[in-house]
Amino acid sequence: MRGEFEKELKKMYRSDGRVLIKIIERESGRTFYDILKEIKNPLTAWTFQLIAKRYDYDLKQGYDSNVEKDLEAILLQVETLGLQSLDPKAKIDTTKIYIESQAAKKALEKEKEIARFAPLLHTHYYALFRPRALPRARNKA
Numbered sequence: 001m002r003g004e005f006e007k008e009l010k011k012m013y014r015s016d017g018r019v020l021i022k023i024i025e026r027e028s029g030r031t032f033y034d035i036l037k038e039i040k041n042p043l044t045a046w047t048f049q050l051i052a053k054r055y056d057y058d059l060k061q062g063y064d065s066n067v068e069k070d071l072e073a074i075l076l077q078v079e080t081l082g083l084q085s086l087d088p089k090a091k092i093d094t095t096k097i098y099i100e101s102q103a104a105k106k107a108l109e110k111e112k113e114i115a116r117f118a119p120l121l122h123t124h125y126y127a128l129f130r131p132r133a134l135p136r137a138r139n140k141a
Contacts, residue, residue: 014055022071025063033059073098 012020021032028035036045036059045059052059065072076098 031062
C-alpha cells in the first residue's frame with residue numbers, strides 16, 4: 001500500500017495532510033494518535049505527536065463535526081451526491097445537507113436514549129398498570 005500512495009502523499013501540502021487526517025478520524029471514529037499507537041507503537045505515535053505540535057496540530061484532538069463544519073458539509077455532499085457534486089458550476093445547497101444530517105444524528109441519538117430507558121419504562125409501567133386480581137365477593141349468610 002505504501003508504494004501505491006507514496007508519491008501522492010509526498011506531493012501533499014500540510015493543509016492537505018490535515019484534511020486527510022480529519023477524514024481518517026471521521027471514518028474510523030478514533031483519534032489519529034490512537035491509530036498510530038495501535039499500528040506502529042506508542043513511541044512512534046508520541047514522536048509524530050511532537051512533530052504535529054511543531055506545526056500547530058494535535059493528533060490527540062480527534063474529529064468533531066461541530067468544529068469542522070465546512071469539511072463535514074463537503075463530505076456529506078460527496079457521500080450523498082457523489083464526487084461530481086464538487087463541480088463549481090453545480091448549484092448545491094451544502095447548508096441544507098448539513099442541517100439535514102444534523103437532524104438525522106439528533107433523531108438517532110434520541111432513539112438510542114429511548115432504547116436505553118425502554119426496559120426501565122416497561123418495568124415501571126407494568127408495576128403501575130398490571131392487571132390485579134379482583135377482590136372476592138363475600139358470602140353474606
